[in-house]
Amino acid sequence: MTTTGEAPARKLTAKGRATRDRIIKAAAELMYEHGAQNTNNEQIRIAAGVSGSQLTRHFPTKESLVRAVLARQADVIRARHQVPEFAELDSFAALRRWADTFTASLDMVRGGCTFGSLAAEVVKTEPSYRDAVSDGFEQWQELFRRGLSIMRERGELRPDADPVALTHLIAAAFQGGALLDQAVGDSKPLRDALYGALAYVESFATRP
Amino acid sequence: MTTTGEAPARKLTAKGRATRDRIIKAAAELMYEHGAQNTNNEQIRIAAGVSGSQLTRHFPTKESLVRAVLARQADVIRARHQVPEFAELDSFAALRRWADTFTASLDMVRGGCTFGSLAAEVVKTEPSYRDAVSDGFEQWQELFRRGLSIMRERGELRPDADPVALTHLIAAAFQGGALLDQAVGDSKPLRDALYGALAYVESFATRP
Numbered sequence: 001m002t003t004t005g006e007a008p009a010r011k012l013t014a015k016g017r018a019t020r021d022r023i024i025k026a027a028a029e030l031m032y033e034h035g036a037q038n039t040n041n042e043q044i045r046i047a048a049g050v051s052g053s054q055l056t057r058h059f060p061t062k063e064s065l066v067r068a069v070l071a072r073q074a075d076v077i078r079a080r081h082q083v084p085e086f087a088e089l090d091s092f093a094a095l096r097r098w099a100d101t102f103t104a105s106l107d108m109v110r111g112g113c114t115f116g117s118l119a120a121e122v123v124k125t126e127p128s129y130r131d132a133v134s135d136g137f138e139q140w141q142e143l144f145r146r147g148l149s150i151m152r153e154r155g156e157l158r159p160d161a162d163p164v165a166l167t168h169l170i171a172a173a174f175q176g177g178a179l180l181d182q183a184v185g186d187s188k189p190l191r192d193a194l195y196g197a198l199a200y201v202e203s204f205a206t207r208p
Numbered sequence: 209m210t211t212t213g214e215a216p217a218r219k220l221t222a223k224g225r226a227t228r229d230r231i232i233k234a235a236a237e238l239m240y241e242h243g244a245q246n247t248n249n250e251q252i253r254i255a256a257g258v259s260g261s262q263l264t265r266h267f268p269t270k271e272s273l274v275r276a277v278l279a280r281q282a283d284v285i286r287a288r289h290q291v292p293e294f295a296e297l298d299s300f301a302a303l304r305r306w307a308d309t310f311t312a313s314l315d316m317v318r319g320g321c322t323f324g325s326l327a328a329e330v331v332k333t334e335p336s337y338r339d340a341v342s343d344g345f346e347q348w349q350e351l352f353r354r355g356l357s358i359m360r361e362r363g364e365l366r367p368d369a370d371p372v373a374l375t376h377l378i379a380a381a382f383q384g385g386a387l388l389d390q391a392v393g394d395s396k397p398l399r400d401a402l403y404g405a406l407a408y409v410e411s412f413a414t415r416p
Binding site: 033034035037038111112116117119120121122123124125130133134137138162164165166168169171172173174175176177179180182183184185188189190192193195196197199200203 | 329330331338342387388393400
């Protein structure tokens with residue numbers, strides 16, 4: 001990832017880093033709620049409790065801030081998937097628990113996926129967003145690919161189950177379902193899409 | 209749909225209507241390429257070959273224009289689905305032909321779904337966009353629900369096949385797959401997602 005126009009995080013003092021993190025967190029919340037387009041410096045400054053000069057020192061351009069928010073949301077999502085109850089996403093039960101957790105979240109109805117909805121909003125506007133978007137989706141999908149590969153190695157999935165293709169179905173069902181949820185203000189599209197995708201994955205089980 | 213601030217199309221002369229359509233078409237292309245956010249009046253005016261006053265007479269606000277573009281893209285998409293080779297989307301073969309056609313389109317790799325990518329960009333910014341987005345998705349999904357219902361009535365799909373739930377899976381796989389395609393610049397995510405979704409639909413076939 002390039003750092004054009006952005007203060008490199010690793011050269012910051014502890015205090016500077018805390019300020020930077022506070023700005024990114026405030027920006028992430030505002031952009032999730034209203035879209036990146038409808039989020040301005042003044043709102044971010046107030047929400048983060050920083051001065052205008054602090055904001056522009058850390059993020060001289062909106063582009064640098066949007067990229068930092070995309071990277072943060074990708075990290076947050078990865079962390080939300082790496083919790084004990086989902087194990088390594090390497091069993092049918094773990095995948096069901098994952099789907100249960102995310103379809104129960106009202107976030108999907110209100111604002112879509114915290115990463116995907118921002119990604120979809122900005123993907124056309126800057127080439128560097130496309131890299132950040134692609135990186136984020138890649139990191140997330142890697143969790144499913146790995147889990148499904150482990151299941152196939154253990155013989156729980158048939159040899160003709162393709163972890164890459166099945167991951168694409170799960171990821172697309174999630175992103176598209178979250179968009180449909182957001183549009184209609186109802187959680188049924190995401191639930192139907194995700195449980196349909198998992199039922200298809202389960203159709204490759206060696207034991208019914 | 210409200211018409212706040214927008215000249216009602218039905219009261220226009222033939223010439224006025226042609227101008228209005230030209231503006232919407234030019235705006236749709238620019239917004240698809242660069243996003244609504246990065247499309248301004250001047251670009252639309254030049255692409256449509258109209259004066260600034262013509263543009264603002266038809267669309268006094270950007271909001272009114274974005275809503276008209278969403279409505280147009282929904283119409284275009286419906287028309288692209290109602291062609292002889294897709295029949296009524298009421299057979300496994302027709303659904304496969306539909307998937308073949310849309311996954312072969314480079315549009316998905318370049319800019320995502322012509323309706324869904326704009327929908328995802330703007331859905332958070334104005335309450336009236338949410339209505340237009342929801343209407344567009346609804347019209348599109350209705351085509352699949354109807355086709356799947358016909359197949360179930362004919363006994364080609366088992367009674368436990370749920371046309372609503374299966375449509376949500378197909379629609380989500382398409383929208384999410386198109387977003388992933390656009391992010392990575394490759395058509396594999398959409399193809400994997402869509403053919404996975406159709407294979408799941410086919411698992412409800414009464415005859416293998």
